[in-house]
Amino acid sequence: MGSTSISPDVIERFTAIVGEKYALRSEADLAPHLIENRGLYHGSSPLLLKPGTVEEVSAIMKLATETGTAIVPQTGNTGLVGGQTPREGKADVILSLERMSKIRDVDPVANVLVADGGAILAEVQKAAEAHGRLFPLSLGSEGSCRIGGNLSTNAGGTAVLAYGNMRQLCLGLEVVLPTGEIWDGLRRLKKDNTGYDLRDLFIGAEGTLGIVTGAVLKLFPQPLGHQVAFAGLSSVDDALAFFNLASSLCGTSLTGFELMPRFGVEITVRNIDGVRDPLETPHDWYVLIDISTSDSAETAERMMNAVLEQGFEAGLVQDAAIASSVAQQKALWHMRESMSDAQKPEGGSIKHDVSVPVSKIPHFMNEAAEAVTAAMPGARICAFGHMGDGNIHYNISQPVGADKDAFIARWHEMNHIVHGLVLAHGGSISAEHGIGQLKRDELASIRPAIEMELMRRIKRAFDPAGIMNPDKVVSL
Numbered sequence: 389m390g391s392t393s394i395s396p397d398v399i400e401r402f403t404a405i406v407g408e409k410y411a412l413r414s415e416a417d418l419a420p421h422l423i424e425n426r427g428l429y430h431g432s433s434p435l436l437l438k439p440g441t442v443e444e445v446s447a448i449m450k451l452a453t454e455t456g457t458a459i460v461p462q463t464g465n466t467g468l469v470g471g472q473t474p475r476e477g478k479a480d481v482i483l484s485l486e487r488m489s490k491i492r493d494v495d496p497v498a499n500v501l502v503a504d505g506g507a508i509l510a511e512v513q514k515a516a517e518a519h520g521r522l523f524p525l526s527l528g529s530e531g532s533c534r535i536g537g538n539l540s541t542n543a544g545g546t547a548v549l550a551y552g553n554m555r556q557l558c559l560g561l562e563v564v565l566p567t568g569e570i571w572d573g574l575r576r577l578k579k580d581n582t583g584y585d586l587r588d589l590f591i592g593a594e595g596t597l598g599i600v601t602g603a604v605l606k607l608f609p610q611p612l613g614h615q616v617a618f619a620g621l622s623s624v625d626d627a628l629a630f631f632n633l634a635s636s637l638c639g640t641s642l643t644g645f646e647l648m649p650r651f652g653v654e655i656t657v658r659n660i661d662g663v664r665d666p667l668e669t670p671h672d673w674y675v676l677i678d679i680s681t682s683d684s685a686e687t688a689e690r691m692m693n694a695v696l697e698q699g700f701e702a703g704l705v706q707d708a709a710i711a712s713s714v715a716q717q718k719a720l721w722h723m724r725e726s727m728s729d730a731q732k733p734e735g736g737s738i739k740h741d742v743s744v745p746v747s748k749i750p751h752f753m754n755e756a757a758e759a760v761t762a763a764m765p766g767a768r769i770c771a772f773g774h775m776g777d778g779n780i781h782y783n784i785s786q787p788v789g790a791d792k793d794a795f796i797a798r799w800h801e802m803n804h805i806v807h808g809l810v811l812a813h814g815g816s817i818s819a820e821h822g823i824g825q826l827k828r829d830e831l832a833s834i835r836p837a838i839e840m841e842l843m844r845r846i847k848r849a850f851d852p853a854g855i856m857n858p859d860k861v862v863s864l
């Protein structure tokens with residue numbers, strides 16, 4: 389589906405909506421928008437539109453439906469499944485909300501912030517902080533990803549354990565539908581049981597149902613106490629037992645519990661400037677523990693000491709370091725967040741963003757390591773992630789000296805092995821990055837037929853002309 393060209397007349401009509409300056413057509417202007425972070429997709433597009441108002445977005449969508457022109461929403465272009473990349477060989481028009489990046493309102497009493505869909509995540513965090521509040525969504529890409537993209541991918545990140553993912557952090561939405569109609573659902577209510585939850589349909593839809601132009605986001609009090617520690621352990625079983633201990637002692641004050649393998653720490657120290665190993669001797673596994681408390685700094689300190697003490701006493705923790713300054717806390721998080729980038733200099737990397745029930749993590753990790761290395765001797769596994777959420781980025785670096793292209797050619801074979809085990813443990817093949825182009829066909833092959841059919845019916849109801857980010861998530 390979808391046209392491979394677009395007539396000059398239609399291009400002129402789109403251009404007239406936003407003005408010449410904001411309708412980009414040159415190869416140089418379009419180039420950065422046709423590729424994505426992992427280099428897996430390279431799309432084509434004749435036109436990039438940068439509307440400045442909701443009304444302009446509406447006019448664009450109306451014209452797109454009238455002319456059957458496919459529209460691909462793109463905000464920060466940091467997505468990891470090719471959802472924001474136009475299709476190759478088609479004439480998809482890219483719609484960027486870059487110019488619609490304002491913080492519209494902050495209400496610290498109601499604990500809400502209203503932002504444009506193009507607001508950069510880091511700017512939203514800063515605006516909340518300026519009012520003594522916290523917007524807890526935090527990702528490695530927060531300097532460039534934008535709220536519309538965060539909502540459309542239902543982004544997770546490092547604080548899901550305590551605050552939830554984007555779905556839990558959003559109260560209301562403003563959406564321009566593929567037909568050009570505007571839905572003003574910018575409600576600020578925590579309680580609103582009035583029929584179908586339309587908001588929840590758009591969150592995680594990856595731009596296939598409409599354009600998110602505005603959102604009401606939830607804020608929280610800024611924590612008064614914050615502690616970060618890094619601990620060395622000998623196994624994933626111990627990491628799970630330690631997580632259980634930490635969450636029992638801290639409850640909702642446990643704001644992060646990240647698992648990392650020795651190989652991940654080794655390559656991060658080797659390949660990322662300024663990162664050093666926080667512990668003196670190597671350990672097979674590591675966890676980063678993050679504790680935030682709302683009453684006082686002392687409570688956080690007391691909690692962290694108790695968690696580590698009991699971890700040592702139970703024989704789970706072999707060594708640990710507590711960050712003694714904000715700079716050290718940031719350095720520990722930087723190490724964890726650089727683990728993806730650290731894999732690049734190691735050659736090809738086959739990625740999986742999976743989740744299983746937390747209690748199944750050790751079984752899954754052991755079985756997957758055995759199956760992957762049996763299929764590919766020498767494969768270097770970098771399985772790390774948000775252990776507290778059951779979410780593991782199960783990445784496989786190529787064997788030393790292997791041919792990168794030949795290794796990457798085995799992407800689907802490795803996916804099949806890892807995802808098979810994930811499904812056997814009742815898990816998900818996409819914990820936080822979404823479906824996009826990367827997992828569209830796989831999703832259709834694993835979900836019950838009735839679920840896929842319901843998704844198609846929803847898609848047709850919202851997008852009768854089939855112009856809204858076609859061939860992403862679900863094919864019609």
Ligand SMILES: Cc1cc2nc3c(=O)[nH]c(=O)nc-3n(C[C@H](O)[C@H](O)[C@H](O)COP(=O)(O)OP(=O)(O)OC[C@H]3O[C@@H](n4cnc5c(N)ncnc54)[C@H](O)[C@@H]3O)c2cc1C
Pocket residue numbers: 425460461462463464465466467468470471472473485505506526527528529532533534535536537538539540541542543544545546594595596598599600601728820821824857860
């Ligand atoms: C270094 C790095 C670290 C990351 N860490 C995490 C992480 O910890 N957790 C996590 O969940 N993700 C993570 N990601 C993935 C990515 O950053 C998130 O998915 C992010 O939410 C995407 O936002 P974006 O603005 O870049 O969206 P884009 O990449 O521009 O778009 C993503 C999807 O949303 C759609 N879309 C974009 N804007 C709109 C809109 N206004 N209306 C409707 N649809 C829209 C696009 O069509 C596409 O399908 C990471 C990425 C990188 C590069």
